[in-house]
Amino acid sequence: MTAITERLSAALVDRYRIERELGAGGMATVYLAQDLKHDRKVALKVLKPELAAVLGAERFVVEIKTTASLQHPHILPLFDSGTADGFLYYVMPYIEGETLRDKLNRETQVGIDEAVKIATEVADALDYAHRHGVIHRDIKPENILLHDGRPMVADFGIALAVSAAAGGRMTETGLSLGTPHYMSPEQATAAKEITARSDVYSLGSVLYEMLAGTPPHTGASAQQIIMKIVTEEAPPVTNLRKSVPANVADAVAQALEKLPADRFTTAADF
Structure with missing residues (x-):
């Protein structure tokens, strides 16, 4: 057990018993x-x-508690959050299964029907959250858990909490929100107004990768990827997988429009 884990265990000894580290991401x-x-x-x-x-x-x-009321079959609920000995933490159910990232790493592409089903169920979760005033801001394969094939969207509230609490200080400290491959153009340019249509773009990027085996935009660095997101059109998904039906390819293309106004109005429309 590392010194940090020992400190965390001691700080939470009355409430949680730390068993092992599962992994680490950019924020937690x-x-x-x-x-x-x-x-x-x-x-x-x-x-x-x-x-x-x-x-x-x-x-x-304060900010992360705004998401505690979200109750939806495809949203991983927030059980608890708080501070202990300088640690900021939040607690969610432990789901046996894998992330969509794990699945993509193993299979590269997902079956068309399965990909559309996953995207549809995630869109349903997003639409529910949006109607309750919550935007996810960081939809990516790592945040989509698969439990018996059923997607559960994780980390609702963390990106919101971080952006709301940190404001403009994120860029000053070199910390950034969102994973570059799935960022909307407005997030990539640090636009003030992030709306439900930003989540639609990110979900479109995830569906694109499930179908094509690669995100819409790739590059050697985060800066290169962001530049492409802002300035270049993604290749049609059918260029990379000819069997994708036209209606699915059209939906992906509309979700990936540069201007939010040109995308689907709601996640449910997607």
């Missing part, structure tokens, strides 16, 4: 833990120290 480290009060396994996510320093505890906890 994930641990498998036992919820001692409810006797259940949970995924406990701890924000990276540099991110926690930018945010401050109070604002983070």
Whole structure:
């Protein structure tokens, strides 16, 4: 057990028993833990120290609570959040299964019907959240968990909490929100207004990758990818997989329009 894990375990000793690290992403480290009060396994996510320093505890906890009321079969719920010994953490159910990223790493492309089904169910979750005033802001294969083939969207609220709490300080500290491959053009250019249509773009990018085996835009660096997102049209998905039906290819193309106004109005329309 590392020094950080030992400190975290000591800070949460009355509430959670840390069992092992599951992985680390750009914003948080994930641990498998036992919820001692409810006797259940949970995924406990701890924000990276540099991110926690930018945010401050109070604002983070206030903002992330706005998503605690989201109840939808394809949204992974928020169980708990808080601070302990300088750590900012939030807790979600531990789901046995894999992420869509794991599946793509293994299979490269997903069957067309399965890809459309996953995208449709994620779109349903997004539409529900949008109608409740919550935009995800970081839809990507890593945030889509597959449980018995059923997608569950994770980390609802974390990107919102980080962006709302940190404001313009994100770029000053070298921290950025969103994974470049799936960012909408307006997120890539740090536009002030991020809307539901930004999530539609990101979901379009994920569906594109499920069908084509590669994201719409690739590059050697985050900067290159962002430049392409802002300035270049993605190749039609049928260039990379001819068997994609025309109506599916058209829907992907509309979701990936540069201007939000040219995309689907809602995730449900997608």
